Amino acid sequence: MTITSFYPPQRTLMGPGPSDIYPQVLQALSRPTIGHLDPLFVGMMDELKQLLQYAFQTKNTFTIAVSAPGSAGMEACFVNLVEPGDKVIVCRNGVFGDRMRENVERCGGKAVVVDNTWGEPVDPLLVEQALIDNPDAKVLAFVHAETSTGALSDAEALAKLARQHDCLTIVDAVTSLGGVPLLVDEWQLDAVYSGSQKCLSCVPGLSPLTFSQRAIDKIQARKTPVQSWFLDQSLVLGYWSGEGKRTYHHTAPVNSLYALHEALVLLQNEGLENAWQRHKDAHLELREGLEKLGITFVVDEASRLPQLNAVYIPDGVDDALVRKKLLERYNLEIGAGLGALGGKAWRIGLMGYAARSENVALCLKALESTLK
Amino acid sequence: MTITSFYPPQRTLMGPGPSDIYPQVLQALSRPTIGHLDPLFVGMMDELKQLLQYAFQTKNTFTIAVSAPGSAGMEACFVNLVEPGDKVIVCRNGVFGDRMRENVERCGGKAVVVDNTWGEPVDPLLVEQALIDNPDAKVLAFVHAETSTGALSDAEALAKLARQHDCLTIVDAVTSLGGVPLLVDEWQLDAVYSGSQKCLSCVPGLSPLTFSQRAIDKIQARKTPVQSWFLDQSLVLGYWSGEGKRTYHHTAPVNSLYALHEALVLLQNEGLENAWQRHKDAHLELREGLEKLGITFVVDEASRLPQLNAVYIPDGVDDALVRKKLLERYNLEIGAGLGALGGKAWRIGLMGYAARSENVALCLKALESTLK
Numbered sequence: 013m014t015i016t017s018f019y020p021p022q023r024t025l026m027g028p029g030p031s032d033i034y035p036q037v038l039q040a041l042s043r044p045t046i047g048h049l050d051p052l053f054v055g056m057m058d059e060l061k062q063l064l065q066y067a068f069q070t071k072n073t074f075t076i077a078v079s080a081p082g083s084a085g086m087e088a089c090f091v092n093l094v095e096p097g098d099k100v101i102v103c104r105n106g107v108f109g110d111r112m113r114e115n116v117e118r119c120g121g122k123a124v125v126v127d128n129t130w131g132e133p134v135d136p137l138l139v140e141q142a143l144i145d146n147p148d149a150k151v152l153a154f155v156h157a158e159t160s161t162g163a164l165s166d167a168e169a170l171a172k173l174a175r176q177h178d179c180l181t182i183v184d185a186v187t188s189l190g191g192v193p194l195l196v197d198e199w200q201l202d203a204v205y206s207g208s209q210k211c212l213s214c215v216p217g218l219s220p221l222t223f224s225q226r227a228i229d230k231i232q233a234r235k236t237p238v239q240s241w242f243l244d245q246s247l248v249l250g251y252w253s254g255e256g257k258r259t260y261h262h263t264a265p266v267n268s269l270y271a272l273h274e275a276l277v278l279l280q281n282e283g284l285e286n287a288w289q290r291h292k293d294a295h296l297e298l299r300e301g302l303e304k305l306g307i308t309f310v311v312d313e314a315s316r317l318p319q320l321n322a323v324y325i326p327d328g329v330d331d332a333l334v335r336k337k338l339l340e341r342y343n344l345e346i347g348a349g350l351g352a353l354g355g356k357a358w359r360i361g362l363m364g365y366a367a368r369s370e371n372v373a374l375c376l377k378a379l380e381s382t383l384k
Numbered sequence: 385m386t387i388t389s390f391y392p393p394q395r396t397l398m399g400p401g402p403s404d405i406y407p408q409v410l411q412a413l414s415r416p417t418i419g420h421l422d423p424l425f426v427g428m429m430d431e432l433k434q435l436l437q438y439a440f441q442t443k444n445t446f447t448i449a450v451s452a453p454g455s456a457g458m459e460a461c462f463v464n465l466v467e468p469g470d471k472v473i474v475c476r477n478g479v480f481g482d483r484m485r486e487n488v489e490r491c492g493g494k495a496v497v498v499d500n501t502w503g504e505p506v507d508p509l510l511v512e513q514a515l516i517d518n519p520d521a522k523v524l525a526f527v528h529a530e531t532s533t534g535a536l537s538d539a540e541a542l543a544k545l546a547r548q549h550d551c552l553t554i555v556d557a558v559t560s561l562g563g564v565p566l567l568v569d570e571w572q573l574d575a576v577y578s579g580s581q582k583c584l585s586c587v588p589g590l591s592p593l594t595f596s597q598r599a600i601d602k603i604q605a606r607k608t609p610v611q612s613w614f615l616d617q618s619l620v621l622g623y624w625s626g627e628g629k630r631t632y633h634h635t636a637p638v639n640s641l642y643a644l645h646e647a648l649v650l651l652q653n654e655g656l657e658n659a660w661q662r663h664k665d666a667h668l669e670l671r672e673g674l675e676k677l678g679i680t681f682v683v684d685e686a687s688r689l690p691q692l693n694a695v696y697i698p699d700g701v702d703d704a705l706v707r708k709k710l711l712e713r714y715n716l717e718i719g720a721g722l723g724a725l726g727g728k729a730w731r732i733g734l735m736g737y738a739a740r741s742e743n744v745a746l747c748l749k750a751l752e753s754t755l756k
Binding site for chain 2 (some may be wrong): 118
């Protein structure tokens with residue numbers, strides 16, 4: 013049997029990611045591959061670091077893109093910052109908080125889980141109590157924007173509590189980066205990872221990552237080697253470092269990094285504040301339309317993510333059938349519920365390039381027609 | 385300061401990888417992104433699995449691409465197949481054998497290193513002795529085609545020894561896949577990983593991987609969880625499995641997988657044997673020309689890799705200056721020496737799309753002019 017080239021259709025991606033990709037990013041992706049140690053490539057990486065610093069609002073020297081998806085970015089934080097026996101307080105208000113717990117345990121750490129209701133933000137009072145009850149905790153880990161529920165937590169307040177109790181913070185900003193305010197330096201976050209395929213509207217496969225000096229200090233004081241060679245950031249730093257000669261670690265995903273560079277140039281040109289506002293505006297348009305259709309939100313208005321709208325599937329509606337019709341008739345992808353919200357909710361993404369009036373209009377009209 | 389789009393030059397890539405990319409692969413890379421759970425994408429992944437099975441010459445059900453570079457493919461083998469306390473015999477005849485040792489130790493395994501001279505293949509007699517001396521060894525790990533030296537080892541013979549001593553094999557086929565015969569089933573190899581950016585001439589960032597049933601059995605009999613969540617192949621399998629519903633694990637690098645699919649379609653259309661022959665032919669052309677220039681090979685003819693030609697830098701020649709001139713004047717990249725061969729050798733790659741007469745001609749003429 014002979015297999016032929018694959019030609020995907022042109023979808024409109026309004027699920028939990030990948031989001032619609034900027035056309036300029038797809039163009040950048042297919043530019044000629046050059047060597048990963050080519051001086052011109054090294055120069056591009058230096059720019060990429062600056063662009064990531066802007067996106068994260070940080071001056072952290074250690075600001076890179078992990079050569080793998082956001083899950084690997086998460087793991088990079090845990091394997092570098094958690095040593096066997098370390099106690100980590102993990103806030104769980106959705107799927108990704110639980111993945112953090114998995115990571116802690118696989119590093120030989122001890123996870124103390126603070127459970128919050130799915131669809132609600134992490135409760136700082138519960139976190140404070142856990143910090144008081146566990147004075148030996150070394151790290152507080154939480155998800156800024158829960159992709160599984162659409163809830164935004166108060167990263168600034170949680171990080172402040174962590175500092176008061178002498179804990180480092182590991183923060184999942186996969187869905188927040190570029191979509192809502194995320195101020196790494198001002199909020200004094202320590203280890204923050206994200207994904208390329210959400211509000212940056214780049215192709216999936218890379219994980220922006222930044223470590224504060226406090227995080228670096230903890231890594232340098234480790235008594236045990238990092239259990240992952242691929243994710244050992246002290247080795248990776250030798251490659252990303254701007255000072256003098258690069259040390260080969262692994263072969264960088266050259267073309268994907270072109271794409272991320274382009275996505276971040278677009279973000280820089282738009283301006284972070286404008287991007288945040290655009291996500292908010294699109295969300296308000298979507299909300300208005302959904303309310304007219306009688307569709308309600310999972311998350312309270314105060315902690316609702318503009319870029320990820322989890323909404324209850326109306327009674328009597330066939331979840332899978334509606335999503336199938338949207339895909340087949342309108343080439344429109346919206347997301348299924350995940351974990352506890354599976355079969356109960358849809359996740360409508362307005363991320364990056366998808367946060368536009370034309371997307372909102374298509375989604376509302378297609379939903380209206382399909383739900384009739 | 386405003387950063388602008390990055391436009392790389394058109395290089396000819398004749399280093400140790402990334403190699404020249406097929407134009408069709410770059411085109412495929414920039415096709416519209418669709419969701420990683422889209423039924424059409426799932427169908428593409430099923431095809432990709434079949435194409436990888438062809439490239440690896442295996443019927444292994446577990447044949448996938450790891451969503452990260454070859455180094456992560458290596459780590460995927462070790463973290464899944466090595467449990468704390470397991471003894472692993474590691475053959476070291478270059479940089480990547482030593483990286484295998486690192487992996488064993490970071491998994492809590494005990495590495496028994498069999499050292500071979502750099503530039504020579506792994507000696508089966510030394511391996512046999514190590515297997516006899518270590519009857520409790522569980523795994524034999526070796527590099528099929530050492531990218532740091534250009535030496536090809538006899539994977540079939542080494543795997544046979546391993547079976548005789550009841551060991552599984554972990555085989556680095558990063559540089560061999562698609563360039564020289566690699567017969568996973570016939571040679572009964574157990575865990576084999578490769579890279580997308582070598583003889584497949586795809587963009588860097590993915591690691592083809594295949595596990596035999598014996599490897600799967602060992603994974604299923606593990607007493608301890610795999611230390612990496614991202615690389616836990618029992619979880620990854622739920623996503624790549626062709627049977628029924630896919631389970632979300634991480635977001636697949638959609639566009640990179642388009643590119644790998646296209647590269648493998650090209651390999652299928654050419655035919656594996658023809659691809660091997662093309663690499664050999666290009667190598668013979670290059671060899672003839674290099675000999676005329678008085679340049680000698682690091683590796684003996686019998687175990688010389690056609691796709692990676694490690695040659696001694698002629699006496700009195702400035703390594704870095706020559707490579708700089710080749711890059712700046714001819715847009716030609718050849719590789720520097722790595723590890724013990726740093727400053728002593730160049731690595732001239734003839735991988736995938738680069739294994740063509742026009743590349744050989746350019747390289748020879750450019751070297752001749754530059755060395756004058």
